[in-house]
Amino acid sequence: MTHAHGRSTGLPISRATMAGAATALALLLSATALAQPAGGGRIGGQSQPPAGQELPVDDTSVEQAPAPNARRIYVSDPAHFAVLTQLFTIDGDKGKLLGMSDTGFVPNTVVASDGSFFGTASTVWSRLGHGKRTDYIEILDARTHNPIIDIELPKDPRFLVGTYPMMTTLTPDNKSLLFYQFSPSPAVGLVSLTDKKLVKMMDVPDCYHIFPSDNNNFFMHCRDGSMLKVTFKADGSAERKKTQVFHKEDEYLYNTPAYSAKAGRIVWPTYTGKTFQVDVTGNEAKFMPAFEAFSDEEKAQGWAPGGWQVVAYHRESDRVFLLADQRAKWTHKSPSRFVFVFEGKTGKRLNKIDLGHETDSIAVSQDKTPQLYALSSAQKTLFIHDAESGKEVSKVDRLGHSPLVINTSDM
Amino acid sequence: MRRALLSALLVALPLHAASAADAIEVLPDASAAPAEAKQVQIAKMKFNPTDITVKAGTVVTWTNSEALPHNVHFKAGGPNVSKDIEGPMLRANQTFSVRFNQAGTYDYICTPHPFMKAKVTVE
Numbered sequence: 001m002t003h004a005h006g007r008s009t010g011l012p013i014s015r016a017t018m019a020g021a022a023t024a025l026a027l028l029l030s031a032t033a034l035a036q037p038a039g040g041g042r043i044g045g046q047s048q049p050p051a052g053q054e055l056p057v058d059d060t061s062v063e064q065a066p067a068p069n070a071r072r073i074y075v076s077d078p079a080h081f082a083v084l085t086q087l088f089t090i091d092g093d094k095g096k097l098l099g100m101s102d103t104g105f106v107p108n109t110v111v112a113s114d115g116s117f118f119g120t121a122s123t124v125w126s127r128l129g130h131g132k133r134t135d136y137i138e139i140l141d142a143r144t145h146n147p148i149i150d151i152e153l154p155k156d157p158r159f160l161v162g163t164y165p166m167m168t169t170l171t172p173d174n175k176s177l178l179f180y181q182f183s184p185s186p187a188v189g190l191v192s193l194t195d196k197k198l199v200k201m202m203d204v205p206d207c208y209h210i211f212p213s214d215n216n217n218f219f220m221h222c223r224d225g226s227m228l229k230v231t232f233k234a235d236g237s238a239e240r241k242k243t244q245v246f247h248k249e250d251e252y253l254y255n256t257p258a259y260s261a262k263a264g265r266i267v268w269p270t271y272t273g274k275t276f277q278v279d280v281t282g283n284e285a286k287f288m289p290a291f292e293a294f295s296d297e298e299k300a301q302g303w304a305p306g307g308w309q310v311v312a313y314h315r316e317s318d319r320v321f322l323l324a325d326q327r328a329k330w331t332h333k334s335p336s337r338f339v340f341v342f343e344g345k346t347g348k349r350l351n352k353i354d355l356g357h358e359t360d361s362i363a364v365s366q367d368k369t370p371q372l373y374a375l376s377s378a379q380k381t382l383f384i385h386d387a388e389s390g391k392e393v394s395k396v397d398r399l400g401h402s403p404l405v406i407n408t409s410d411m
Numbered sequence: 412m413r414r415a416l417l418s419a420l421l422v423a424l425p426l427h428a429a430s431a432a433d434a435i436e437v438l439p440d441a442s443a444a445p446a447e448a449k450q451v452q453i454a455k456m457k458f459n460p461t462d463i464t465v466k467a468g469t470v471v472t473w474t475n476s477e478a479l480p481h482n483v484h485f486k487a488g489g490p491n492v493s494k495d496i497e498g499p500m501l502r503a504n505q506t507f508s509v510r511f512n513q514a515g516t517y518d519y520i521c522t523p524h525p526f527m528k529a530k531v532t533v534e
Contacts (some may be wrong), residue, residue, distance in 0.1 A: 182525060183522070183525050184484070184486045184520060184522075184525055185486075185520065185525045185526075185528070186525060186526060205526075206526030223526060
């Protein structure tokens, strides 16, 4: 749920601590009012009804979030590897927190391509931090925030790692969820949201991340610098085919590439700002010319990407947004203060935005006049900017302990 | 933290649990390996050779020759492996020895580098 007022008649789930607090506060206020002596005095600036009349009762209800749009934002707080974490639902138009969902250890968030639901692949233990481990998929309705699907994953296959968005994804038809297993051997779990079960762990070579190019194909990035195409059927049987090697061994690609499933575009910067792009439309990997985000002179001045989600891609305008700053080598996970904007096709630089705050992760909404989202883990705040001008338009603060990951939907 | 727990688990796993009756018998220390033991080198994120064939009763010794720690992990569920045998992490020049008592194929990996895959075939 999103918000609750007063004496709610049965909270469907006990997930929103804010809702709980609101309920408790309202109950307390009601009790205070009831405790006042009858007789029409003014207490707290409000008129009391004459003796003999009943006090008005609050009309209580559980609110729903508005219908999701392109500016619906989900911010995940992995809380520095705490076992209990939170996912915040935010309205980008109003710069307003809509609700919260409880999540487990290093959860991965997915959002339906039409925005109708969101969910997480998550992990809990029977004794908080130890005991029996349970990996599961939870899907929640985007308006009520009630869980609508809960699927337990046998044999604890999740890869427990600092949250990389492309380690868990949905196919474009929103019927299958794919997640990565690292140990004991690389595999991709195929989960049917229709049949509500794990269909199969599909063995893959030494490759990472999952980019679905349609409902039966996805690409991965392999240790040897190639991409892998996996074509799978509903029963999880799969064929695998590697592409050419597209980058050198000493070109280190970030763990958080941007992927537009609708454009079939993977945008993948290196630690120095060299940005690779792969077009996977038609289920074929076509390697676009890589562009350098920074000139040699800028590199000498220390300009390089840095943060967690360092890159975002706006499909309709074909623009790449890169989070960067002047930094020492090997500080590629430290936050940055600037976003550089590039034309996707040519790599031509269009803009440099001074965010005005240390930023760990960026994303953009996929509407015609996109918002640029800039998340500060240290400030626990999502700053919302106009993506064209770079101007800050609103912000949402108090987002948990160390919010790190932004998910939106290209609907 | 969880990583620390994992490390502790790796260290604490019962290497001594295997006995001569087991298909895979982990030898207690390097000195227990006979001079004629078959050698497998670990370097550059690979087992070398990745595929060896030995006779039943043969001891195989793995030596890590690089600074990056590796181990030898026979994962339960693989052919002829009924329960996990997870060797200790070997630092540079440390060794790990196993006697194979029964014919069959034994797949193994390195726990933190599951893409390092190899096998021992016992005749």
